[in-house]
Amino acid sequence: MAKYTGLEEIIKNYKDLIPLVFHKNELLFQEGESAKGIYCIESGNVKLSKKEANDGDRIVHLAAKGEILGLHAVVNRHNYTNSAVALTKTHSCFITADDFLKLIEDNNTYKLLVMKSLCSRIDTMENHINRISDKPSDERFADTLLMLVNKYGLNRSRELNIHLSLDEIASFTCTSKSYMKKIISDFSQRGLISFSGGIINIRNLPQLENIVNLSSKAALPS
């Protein structure tokens, strides 16, 4: 989960901030285009994906309210390394790259906040790498569901507060679409979840935790 670092406040208090609204499936920025600025999500969810060699898209991160996008591209003055697409109607504020760099230029305290914010995202990425590497697909899926519950929470009907298509779930857990379909139907039959129209209903959280814990228990040194 994104850690609050205080950088959000500094961006939000900037005088020349540009408010932007994106509709579902609208592009915030595209991988490879020069980094024009930084987005701070005020409400909504955004997926970050990267192009793969076989023309597919790989979701590398799911962002929520309060997260900052495009930071590392702006700081390093290179192109955006991923594409950001709104998953729901998303409100964000935007600060141009030049404005942001000027804002932090002579302020080492601000720079430290940028560093903290980057560290937090790297941790998230590395946790994700751990989740997807060297584990069977069903564990990856269970682990990903727990992460999503933790990050986005459940509504009153125990539905995840983020809607994802089958394609998106498969891409994020690094599983083929057809196999993902099989796992979802297996999980549904076992009464763990139900899934329809992008809505994931968590029906048995302790059992999902069990699936993940059983494997990490085996990892403890004997």
Add this chain to the structure above:
Amino acid sequence: MKTYFETPTCDECKSRFNNVFCSLTGEQVTEMSLDKNCSMYKKGQLIFYEGNRPSGVYCINKGKIKIFQTGEEGKEQILRLAKEGDVLGYRAMISGDPYSASAAVMEDAVVCFIPKKTFFGFLQGNSELSSNMMMLLSHDLKEAESRITGLAQKPVRERMAETILMLQEFYGLNGNDDTINASLSREDIANIVGTATETAIRILSDFKNEKLIELQGKRIKILNHSGLVKAAHIFE
């Protein structure tokens, strides 16, 4: 047995100008030299351990180090390799979190410890160092992102080819016999690629049979660079 060991000074450190501390002023270099502690580590020794709290950062004067996480059934997943001039542990230091990975020595190393107070003092007082640190973290983030796509998509054979190319680029060649300047165990290589040791051994011997590489014990020599690039499916 006591090994003779001379503490390196920052002034004379060969790596000083190719690491993140290159922007320190002469005065700050002297301060760092006085504040730091240097130790010699033998192969296999741990420098810091996943889950512990950091009290400073480490700067490698000499040697090769792996940064790894321990996963399923105690299996290591090597996240990064480091060499002279690299700084370790800065992420945990900056975020204030426990170490997310462990660091262990692969080839005998001399590592200097820079205390928290000194490190943050420099960050506050040196704008260029702050900027360098920011860029370094941005780069790390970009790498982490690419790893996700690499892991997800590339089959083991391609990842192995990529790893060998990366090792050559990172550690360079030994002047005498043109082998890659690092002796990693088969297990370490498997843990970088993210596969079982047996699989790693099998693929290495495939590469050898295809005359892509030559194996001399732990040493690897690239015979057919373009063939290996092709095997790695690198498009960039």
